[in-house]
Amino acid sequence: MSIQAAFTAALLDPQRSCPEGLCSANGADPASRFAVYRNNVQSSLIDALADSYPVVVQLVGDEFFRAMARLYVQSCPPQSPLLNDYGKDFAEFIDSFEPAASVPYLADVARLERLRVQAYHAADAQPLGHExxxxxxxxxxxxxxxxxxxxxxLNLLTSAFAVVSIWAAHQQxxxxxxxxxxxxxxxxxxxxELEVEVFAIDHGASTFIQNLRLGQPLSQALESASAFDLSQTLALLISHNAITHLHHNQVSL
Structure with missing residues (x-):
């Protein structure tokens, strides 16, 4: 194993010893310096997760969250230099984390919070005028x-739990x-604009919007959606500037 590979492996695994070949410019013990650096790296990643998942933190408490996040950090190192990308599969980790089983809605709340992070960093697009x-x-x-x-x-989440109500309760x-x-x-x-918004919508409305995202024409998108208020759903999309293009007979607006 190369020095770089050994350094990376030891950086997130506290059971590994300081990699060989390290030295300190001021004569300090390399193992002690490495231990401090490793702790700082792990703490920074845990802090990043806490920033991305504030409601998850509130639901389980800071101590439990940081213990869970530390295990995640050790098993799931960053794959991107962008810190806001880190933790995109945290909900799947929670699903398999047995101590969190007593909070069955926790993973879906994490999924909702991840969608909010993604929405915040999504590309800009000019919405069409309401008129x-x-x-x-x-x-x-x-x-x-x-x-x-x-x-x-724009994104959607279907949950067996009251994820929007749970999330909203922790905003107030x-x-x-x-x-x-x-x-x-x-x-x-x-x-x-600059505000990430979350709404609870009917299952039929969710299916309809998902069909639109897949590029289906309006009439086709309605066919597989269970009963819902179409006018109300379109009004929600229009009033919150979610419609950016209209296409009809090869003509785009």
């Missing part, structure tokens, strides 16, 4: 082949009292 969209949608004959382009930050210093935690919710996440 422009309304003019096109007011023509019933044009709707059958109309395709809507949605903002790059509220408690989970009164929330039916086992009542599944569908989340819509998007960035409206």
């Amino acid at each position: 422009q969209i309304a003019a096109v949608l007011s023509n019933p004959q044009a709707l059958s082949e109309l395709t809507l382009g949605l903002h790059p930050s 210093d509220a408690t989970l009292a009164g929330i039916d935690l086992g009542h599944g919710q569908n989340a819509l996440v998007l960035r409206n």
Whole structure:
């Protein structure tokens, strides 16, 4: 194993000894300096996870979270130089982390928080004007082949738990009292200008929006969606600047 590989392996594994070949410019013990450096690296990654998953931290407490995150850091080293990319599979780790099993909704809350991070860093796109969209949608004959382009930050999450209500309660210093935690919710996440927004939407609306994201025309997107309020869903997308393009008969707006 090369010095670089040994250094990387030991950096995230506290059971490994200081790699051979290291030296200190001021004569200090290399093993002691390396131990300090390793602790700083791991602490920085744990802090980054805590910043990305603040509601997860609140749900389990700082001590539990940091212990769980430390194990994640040791088993899942960064794969990108961008720190905001780190922890994208943290929810899957939580799913397999047995001590967290007593909080069954924890992984889905983590998934929701990851979508918020992704939305914040998503590419910019200029939304269409509300009047422009309304003019096109007011023509019933044009709707059958109309395709809507949605903002790059928009994403969806379907959960068996009340993830939006759980997340929202922790934005207002509220408690989970009164929330039916086992009542599944569908989340819509998007960035409206500089603000990342989260909404609970009907399952049918979620299916409809997902179909639009897949490029299906408006009429086709409706076919596989269970009953929902189409006008309300379109109004939500329009009012929060989620529609960026309209395509019809090879013409784009």
